[in-house]
Amino acid sequence: MKDSKLTVLDPRGQPSGIFGRRGEPGSHMMAIFNPATQPTMTVDELIPLRMAPRLDSLDNKRVYLVDTGFAGSHDFFEEVQDWFGRNMPSVKTVLHTKKGNMFADEPELWAELKEKADGVVFGVGG
Amino acid sequence: MEGDYGVPTAPIVTSRFADYVLKDGRYHGMNLRWTFPPYPVGWVPRKTLHGYVEGNDPITGIPLMQEIVDALTQPLTESEKNPEIPERPERPRLLEPDTEANLHRLFLESAWTDGLPIVLPTEERVAEMLTGTDHDPQEVVGMMSVAPYEEKNEYTVEKVAVNAVMAGARPEHLPVILAVASARHPSILSSTGSYGSMVVVNGPVRNIIGMNCGGGAMGPFNYANSVIGRAWTLMSINFGDACLGDNFWATIGNGNSFANQCCGENEERSVWEPFHVRNGFKPGESTVSVFRGWNVMTLGIGAADGLLERIKSFHGMAYTFVLDPLVAKSLKNDGYDNPRKLSEWLVKQADSPFLRPEDINFLVVGGETNPIFQTTDYVHYKTASVDKWIPEGGIRLDEKPLRMPVGLPCADGTCGIH
Numbered sequence: 001m002k003d004s005k006l007t008v009l010d011p012r013g014q015p016s017g018i019f020g021r022r023g024e025p026g027s028h029m030m031a032i033f034n035p036a037t038q039p040t041m042t043v044d045e046l047i048p049l050r051m052a053p054r055l056d057s058l059d060n061k062r063v064y065l066v067d068t069g070f071a072g073s074h075d076f077f078e079e080v081q082d083w084f085g086r087n088m089p090s091v092k093t094v095l096h097t098k099k100g101n102m103f104a105d106e107p108e109l110w111a112e113l114k115e116k117a118d119g120v121v122f123g124v125g126g
Numbered sequence: 127m128e129g130d131y132g133v134p135t136a137p138i139v140t141s142r143f144a145d146y147v148l149k150d151g152r153y154h155g156m157n158l159r160w161t162f163p164p165y166p167v168g169w170v171p172r173k174t175l176h177g178y179v180e181g182n183d184p185i186t187g188i189p190l191m192q193e194i195v196d197a198l199t200q201p202l203t204e205s206e207k208n209p210e211i212p213e214r215p216e217r218p219r220l221l222e223p224d225t226e227a228n229l230h231r232l233f234l235e236s237a238w239t240d241g242l243p244i245v246l247p248t249e250e251r252v253a254e255m256l257t258g259t260d261h262d263p264q265e266v267v268g269m270m271s272v273a274p275y276e277e278k279n280e281y282t283v284e285k286v287a288v289n290a291v292m293a294g295a296r297p298e299h300l301p302v303i304l305a306v307a308s309a310r311h312p313s314i315l316s317s318t319g320s321y322g323s324m325v326v327v328n329g330p331v332r333n334i335i336g337m338n339c340g341g342g343a344m345g346p347f348n349y350a351n352s353v354i355g356r357a358w359t360l361m362s363i364n365f366g367d368a369c370l371g372d373n374f375w376a377t378i379g380n381g382n383s384f385a386n387q388c389c390g391e392n393e394e395r396s397v398w399e400p401f402h403v404r405n406g407f408k409p410g411e412s413t414v415s416v417f418r419g420w421n422v423m424t425l426g427i428g429a430a431d432g433l434l435e436r437i438k439s440f441h442g443m444a445y446t447f448v449l450d451p452l453v454a455k456s457l458k459n460d461g462y463d464n465p466r467k468l469s470e471w472l473v474k475q476a477d478s479p480f481l482r483p484e485d486i487n488f489l490v491v492g493g494e495t496n497p498i499f500q501t502t503d504y505v506h507y508k509t510a511s512v513d514k515w516i517p518e519g520g521i522r523l524d525e526k527p528l529r530m531p532v533g534l535p536c537a538d539g540t541c542g543i544h
Contacts (some may be wrong), residue, residue: 003225004197004225005222005224005225006223006224006225006226006229006248007220007221007248007249008137008220008221008229008246008247008249009219009220009221009248009249009252009284009288010217010218010219010220010221011233011238011247011285011288011289011292011360011364012238012279012285012287012364012365012367013217013218013270013279013280013281013285013364013365013366013367014216014217014268014279014280014281014285015213015214015215015216015277015279015280016269016278016279016280017277018269018277018278018280019275019276019278019378025212026211026308035297037312037494041128045165048156048157048208048209048211049128049129049153049154049155049156049157049158049209050128050129051128051129051134051157051159051202051206052127052128052129052131052132052133052134052135053132053134053202054134054198054200054201054374055134055198055199055200055204056199057199058195058199058404058406058487059269060378062199067490070168071166071167071168072166072167072168072169072170072175073167075172075175075410076167076175076178076179079172079175079176079178080179080191080194080207081166082179082189083180084226087191088195102429107526109184110131113131113133114131114133117133118133118134119129119133119134119135119136120133120134120135121135121136121137121138121198122127122135122136122137122138122316123137123138123139123145123161123529124138124139124140124163124167125137125140125141125143125144125534126139126140126143126166126167
């Protein structure tokens, strides 16, 4: 009896091909944790991200340093900005702290980056 | 930035989460050029951050700033130009037959349990559990993931029954467990902040399955409370694919997560309308309400002023107060004949720009041995129907249902209080 074999069911859920995505602009901070308010995306819609062509160099380029709001990020980016000033002075850096919390959207910022940024450094997550 | 706007981007995340973002990126088709400074970045001296920026990425060994500059300027590789999203393999319904000991080892070593012994979900046991509902075993109940952005896992009535068996539940508990599953909320979440969760049952089903709403209701003294709460955690682990250090990052963890805070509301002794009625359900309907947050402080005393004191000291974005019936009675005597009036007063007095009356909830639970309240910063996420999962013939009770002793004499033989 001790060595007889049992058949049991797999307790795990089945991969669905549905992914969570960012919350709606201006949504409550906790909304991202709520499946009822969290938009979803099917794997068919989830096309691989096409990366942007890279710059030849950063000389005389405008690079946005975007602080996402995690603890320490602003101070970290001030150090990054100092580094560019000392080591690559032709790079124009713009330090921007994202509005709201780290989960909040900021459509105006994305529009500004599209128009004015040659490159973006984004962080610091975690 | 990259795909839609054509702006080259160098994302930064601390090295503690390098594996996570790389894995997440692979499954989302986002193979970004990450840079990983040491961990942590928050609450460290400025000179430490200076050292991070001047030093190397501890994952790659490359000077950190050089890595950022390269991320923006080095030409794309072929794999970066043509990324692919790998598909996750489908999981089998049945596992390979094995001995009882080996299967217990498999479940434990695969992290499909909470670390405590489980009941193995054999075909016979799962079939018996499924007699607790009329719904098709293959009906999809919902989807969840413990990391909000990850691929969600779908689960059926049968999968819920499997986890109910593992938790030690009986068919009489299945409708409530299905209702919890239908809320689609994992009780544990991948946040570093060690979430806790609570599920509170309202309506006639509480008494039919012998839930404790009175003395010690939140503690380990009631079979239904314990197995329903535990089933939620097992479902969260197995449906949410929770894996410590992979997608689950609670730095300390939360003792409440074993069986969560699970009980019924003490409707019989409350001076207010039941919680589910205040959320649009009828008194005769049965529901589960799920809550999640970080903090629980058990010993609160005083009436409205005591609640306000807690709000001012917690600085939360939401509050769910669990009140002994004596506290609710006292509040009503002070003029708060409904909880909404109390919420509005608290928001006004707290003068917080973030707090809204609907963010403050009140539940009445307890045995009237002391007028004490419990403060949590839990958000009320959802109230879901239990009735839709109950079989046509009613809750399927065992011939002799398992019940733990009730510690306090009962007025009506059901709720465990005077």
